[in-house]
Amino acid sequence: MAKLTESMTNVLEGDSMDQDVESPVAIHQPKLPKQARDDLPRHVSRDRTKRKIQRYVRKDGKCNVHHGNVRETYRYLTDIFTTLVDLKWRFNLLIFVMVYTVTWLFFGMIWWLIAYIRGDMDHIEDPSWTPCVTNLNGFVSAFLFSIETETTIGYGYRVITDKCPEGIILLLIQSVLGSIVNAFMVGCMFVKISQPKKRAETLVFSTHAVISMRDGKLCLMFRVGDLRNSHIVEASIRAKLIKSKQTSEGEFIPLNQTDINVGYYTGDDRLFLVSPLIISHEINQQSPFWEISKAQLPKEELEIVVILEGMVEATGMTCQARSSYITSEILWGYRFTPVLTLEDGFYEVDYNSFHETYETSTPSLSAKELAELASRAELPLSWSVSSKLNQHAELETEEEDKSPEEQTERNGDVANLENESKV
Numbered sequence: 071m072a073k074l075t076e077s078m079t080n081v082l083e084g085d086s087m088d089q090d091v092e093s094p095v096a097i098h099q100p101k102l103p104k105q106a107r108d109d110l111p112r113h114v115s116r117d118r119t120k121r122k123i124q125r126y127v128r129k130d131g132k133c134n135v136h137h138g139n140v141r142e143t144y145r146y147l148t149d150i151f152t153t154l155v156d157l158k159w160r161f162n163l164l165i166f167v168m169v170y171t172v173t174w175l176f177f178g179m180i181w182w183l184i185a186y187i188r189g190d191m192d193h194i195e196d197p198s199w200t201p202c203v204t205n206l207n208g209f210v211s212a213f214l215f216s217i218e219t220e221t222t223i224g225y226g227y228r229v230i231t232d233k234c235p236e237g238i239i240l241l242l243i244q245s246v247l248g249s250i251v252n253a254f255m256v257g258c259m260f261v262k263i264s265q266p267k268k269r270a271e272t273l274v275f276s277t278h279a280v281i282s283m284r285d286g287k288l289c290l291m292f293r294v295g296d297l298r299n300s301h302i303v304e305a306s307i308r309a310k311l312i313k314s315k316q317t318s319e320g321e322f323i324p325l326n327q328t329d330i331n332v333g334y335y336t337g338d339d340r341l342f343l344v345s346p347l348i349i350s351h352e353i354n355q356q357s358p359f360w361e362i363s364k365a366q367l368p369k370e371e372l373e374i375v376v377i378l379e380g381m382v383e384a385t386g387m388t389c390q391a392r393s394s395y396i397t398s399e400i401l402w403g404y405r406f407t408p409v410l411t412l413e414d415g416f417y418e419v420d421y422n423s424f425h426e427t428y429e430t431s432t433p434s435l436s437a438k439e440l441a442e443l444a445s446r447a448e449l450p451l452s453w454s455v456s457s458k459l460n461q462h463a464e465l466e467t468e469e470e471d472k473s474p475e476e477q478t479e480r481n482g483d484v485a486n487l488e489n490e491s492k493v
Contacts, residue, residue, distance in 0.1 A: 131392035178213035202234035220248035266389035272297040273391035295346035305380035353437040364434035403432035
């Protein structure tokens with residue numbers, strides 16, 4: 071039993087040593103960032119386990135980026151209006167209530183101090199005494215008078231008299247500051263309510279992107295649509311490829327952004343988004359997918375971020391909707407199911423089929439390989455790469471076999487021609 075235990079221990083230790091040798095921890099790169107260390111070749115662990123791709127932009131359009139160690143927080147206060155608008159609703163409503171409550175309490179305290187210093191509290195029942203504010207007999211009544219003054223309610227029970235110059239000045243100050251607070255807070259609430267973020271939720275993107283042939287060219291396609299009857303004016307579409315890269319100098323660039331042409335030069339990126347449209351990217355030599363084939367696509371760690379923006383027809387405010395596609399959401403050899411049908415006098419869009427795709431015949435080669443095959447098919451049948459290489463080798467051999475005298479004569483002829491041309 072002891073021998074069996076000892077042998078099992080040796081086997082386990084041997085396995086652990088093998089794992090330590092093959093483990094990526096053995097690769098020490100302390101000067102490289104974490105993303106660069108993750109990009110180092112992992113011969114065994116990378117083949118056995120597939121890394122999960124972390125999204126840069128989620129499917130709902132929210133950016134999956136958190137800002138940490140922001141020390142210059144005073145910059146948020148310099149743009150307090152935008153800061154309040156960007157806050158969540160519960161914090162925004164809390165600040166809204168707190169601002170009004172604090173101003174009412176502050177000016178109510180000042181009204182009470184004026185009445186207390188003038189001695190109005192000691193002559194409440196004296197009909198011959200003219201107070202600063204009639205019927206103000208404590209802090210609660212001063213607080214209520216402050217609310218009436220700032221909100222311009224004016225019940226008429228508490229009224230300022232003309233025998234109190236300091237009260238008149240305070241009334242002017244509170245009226246002006248109250249108007250500023252109203253304009254600021256109501257404007258903040260109005261902007262937050264009318265933000266076009268909710269309008270962007272009715273702009274939908276297909277759950278998958280597809281790669282298939284269109285007009286004899288390999289294309290990457292995805293579909294966009296608008297669920298509302300009110301249109302997006304001046305709508306435009308953009309696409310970015312998010313992929314880490316390492317330069318030839320060894321610099322690691324995490325989440326490098328590369329533009330994907332979706333019709334910028336032809337004007338196809340400007341949309342008339344009345345019905346769902348299929349956005350197409352032609353995979354050519356300028357495309358980042360030029361050398362990616364069907365077999366290589368699942369091995370790529372990339373993300374395609376698509377951005378649709380335009381003006382809301384009802385409000386005129388700019389609206390932006392975003393989505394993204396990772397490699398597992400890109401289908402090779404598929405097309406989108408048509409959703410537009412012609413009815414009696416109108417076109418009908420079936421959004422039940424908006425995300426549906428169907429398989430189609432598509433070559434599994436990359437666009438570069440397809441272009442090379444097409445160029446070879448256009449050349450004469452007698453031509454081949456090997457024959458061209460042989461012809462080039464024969465020419466070089468003939469030049470080397472020539473005697474030095476022939477080369478000298480040839481050079482002399484060239485020199486004579488040059489001299490004659492100079493003369």
